[in-house]
Amino acid sequence: MKEVYLDHAATSPLDLQVFEAMKPYLTEDFGNPSSFHTPGKKGKDAMDQARETVAKILEARASEIIFTSGGTESDNLAILGAAWANQDQGKHIITTKFEHHAVLETIQYLEREQGFEVTYLTPDADGLITAEQVMAAMRPNTILVSIMYANNEIGTILPIAEIGKAIVKLRGEKARPVFHTDACQAPEYLDLSVEKLHVDLMTLNGGKIYGPKGVGVLYIRKGTKIKPIMHGGHQQKGLRPGTENVAGFVGMAKALEIAQKNKQKESARLVKLRDQLMAGIQKRVPKTYINGHAIKRLPNNVNLSFLDIEGEALVLYLDAQGIYASTGSACTSASLDPSHVIVATGRPFEEAHGSLRFSLGRSTTEADINYVLEKLPPLVEKLREISPVNLSK
Amino acid sequence: MKEVYLDHAATSPLDLQVFEAMKPYLTEDFGNPSSFHTPGKKGKDAMDQARETVAKILEARASEIIFTSGGTESDNLAILGAAWANQDQGKHIITTKFEHHAVLETIQYLEREQGFEVTYLTPDADGLITAEQVMAAMRPNTILVSIMYANNEIGTILPIAEIGKAIVKLRGEKARPVFHTDACQAPEYLDLSVEKLHVDLMTLNGGKIYGPKGVGVLYIRKGTKIKPIMHGGHQQKGLRPGTENVAGFVGMAKALEIAQKNKQKESARLVKLRDQLMAGIQKRVPKTYINGHAIKRLPNNVNLSFLDIEGEALVLYLDAQGIYASTGSACTSASLDPSHVIVATGRPFEEAHGSLRFSLGRSTTEADINYVLEKLPPLVEKLREISPVNLSK
Secondary structure, three states: OOOEEOEOOOOOOOOHHHHHHHHHHHHOOOOOOOOOOHHHHHHHHHHHHHHHHHHHHHOOOHHHEEEEOOHHHHHHHHHHHHHHHHHHHOOEEEEEOOOOHHHHHHHHHHHHHOOOEEEEEOOOOOOOOOHHHHHHHOOOOEEEEEOOOEOOOOOEEOOHHHHHHHHHHHHHHHHOOEEEEEOOOOOOOOOOOHHHHOOOEEEEEHHHOOOOOOOEEEEEOOOOOOOOOOOOOOHHHHOOOOOOOHHHHHHHHHHHHHHHHOHHHHHHHHHHHHHHHHHHHHHHOOOEEEOOOOOOEOOOEEEEEEOOOOHHHHHHHHHHOOEEOEOOOHHHOOOOOOOHHHHHOOOOHHHHHOEEEEEOOOOOOHHHHHHHHHHHHHHHHHHHHHOOOOOOO | OOOEEOEOOOOOOOOHHHHHHHHHHHHOOOOOOOOOOHHHHHHHHHHHHHHHHHHHHHOOOHHHEEEEOOHHHHHHHHHHHHHHHHHHHOOEEEEEOOOOHHHHHHHHHHHHHOOOEEEEEOOOOOOOOOHHHHHHHOOOOEEEEEOOOEOOOOOEEOOHHHHHHHHHHHHHHHHOOEEEEEOOOOOOOOOOOHHHHOOOEEEEEHHHOOOOOOOEEEEEOOOOOOOOOOOOOOOHHHOOOOOOOHHHHHHHHHHHHHHHHOHHHHHHHHHHHHHHHHHHHHHHOOOEEEOOOOOOEOOOEEEEEEOOOOHHHHHHHHHHOOEEOEOOOHHHOOOOOOOHHHHHOOOOHHHHHOEEEEEOOOOOOHHHHHHHHHHHHHHHHHHHHHOOOOOOO
16 A cells, blocks of 8 residues: 655654764764763764754854753753743743643643743734734743744744844843744754844754654753753753763754755745645635645645544544544644644634644655545545534535 | 773663664654554554563553653652652652762752752762661651662662662551662663562663663652653653654663563673672772672672872773773763762772772673783873872872
8 A cells, every 4th residue: 555654743754864874873882972981082072063063053052052852851941941040030921822732831830830920822813923912922021932933733934033033122132031932843944043033942853854753952042041950960061961862962963954955945845745735635625724824834734624524533544545644733642622723723613623734744745645635535525424523414 | 902891881882682673663663653643553552562561671560661861861750750749748858978960969959949858868888878777867758768779880789679668667558758769770780670679760771771872761650649840742641741762762671671681691790700800900909999889789880999099090091091981970070079979988088089980791701801900000000100199109
């Protein structure tokens, strides 16, 4: 059976070049970078090189790059760390209603258990948040703003650079809140310059960009006050203790390098396939709505709501045809609640329930798109026939 | 030049069987275990199998095994998580003065910033802590006891089963404090049955047992009250959110399996080599003291103090001969303070400064030991000649 993996936003395969770059540090050069001997030094050199590579791509300094165990840890370190370090200046946080759960749950924890106040901005119907919205929410005691670069479910790209600029303009360099962005979905397609984005903290994740799972990055702008969330050895300036996963860091750097080198070409290629898939489905399947922005959208993201069906059921039907998609974030797939992202954009409950995400990737071809366009419509029709929620029958 | 790696306690090479077990999940079966489609299910099955394997070795239930990013995270989750979840019952913690920094710094953080009271038990000259010492420190408000299974620097094996039994006996099953042990140095040589050890929480680390770096385990006994230290998705019962590093988990399980299968044979082999090395150095180098216990000692650990020299200098001299050793924990190597472990055993400052650790491993041969016995004595002699701290000149 033909297999079409269209869930790259959940996780991507490891690029073989990345695997090759990691291999020596998995098998031969295994030294602990903190050891003073030759094997330790080899590990340290590789780690330092990986840090330099990441810094260069981000237009940052090597000392501003912290390696973590993934996107979730980077988000937690950014949010808890900045909140704890700056709470003497105020306890107000601004975020959005449709952040990834690693951001949302962490901020809700601060609100619920540690007396922080939070403004949750509502995106518009396309999933956009404006700089004006952020400015209107600002208070004298706002210490942290956390807004994602691109939404992982509906693919909308947010105006991070504009928001960052507006924050600096309003408050000046000294008294401004810390600005964090979760950029896990960005590296394949978008510019990661922290200078252009005007961010203080930025989360990246290896497992979403054809790099290793269990590795992430947190960019921390020099001068940003932040506290560690774990304690132990002196590694990574004490901000992230623990023996460094050298092979993982090398893989993360290589993955980021490949993603950024090819981002324009790959974006152009995928926008074409994405639009074919979106238009094709809309043409073939009635009562279908696109979620997310028509243009300000990740080149690999297609998210649709099919009225009168459950997204989960459609995922299983597609799976039986070798097509691998999702209803939204894998991180909340155990819950049968409708997507908080689609609900946040103001869609009614029924539409949110019938949402389906295809996330394209490097392996995606036009043949894959045609295969989906052939297989999907009859599956939707079949599900609608047997659906207990089919109100239009 | 001959190379003799004797720093296995800092980190060990990846076993090739472990690498082979991980490979499919690095390159082909990359699905996110939380995804509902076939690639996701393959990932989930591999993860579940890894969890079963670990549980069986620990004589635990699969639901009691949490995978983390390493020993440091496991220690932080154990200590912060248990302290936060149980603080309504009291805020007193018992630990020892010579824990690994991932334990010590975490407990000191709770003491410094969150109002916890801590009793730091002093080991005897051999590095032993007794169950009686722990019992004498117990207070009605003691909620957590954290004592390492085997010391990473001096190799002393602590009587965890006796301490665990005594805690249960004193307080009964219901009202007792949570008992945590950092067992990172144990799996190659010691029994890991959580039933026999009477522990509620146990930390393990892949990178110390010929498994992958960046992966650890925290065993959490059913019924133990614990809170997460990170927030996000539903993964691992919400106790450790984040997309699971399937290849890493598979590698961790395989590494633990190999270590435990060979532990008796490998212990017997290394005890012989260890004792040859210790006796040989003592015979050849005057003014040398063994740190740690003569018998209750990890089979791979040799730790000596050489009077009148700096351990760091000796590490560098040995490195030039292809012999890779350390002064103590790599996690604190950036500091030139004497080892807190050796100071805790009551050794004078001068001896702690001249400490050197050899940690043997699977690749260690008798020829390696003989090579060290040939190269080390003249290096010590040379260093003593030029030493500014040589008081006996």
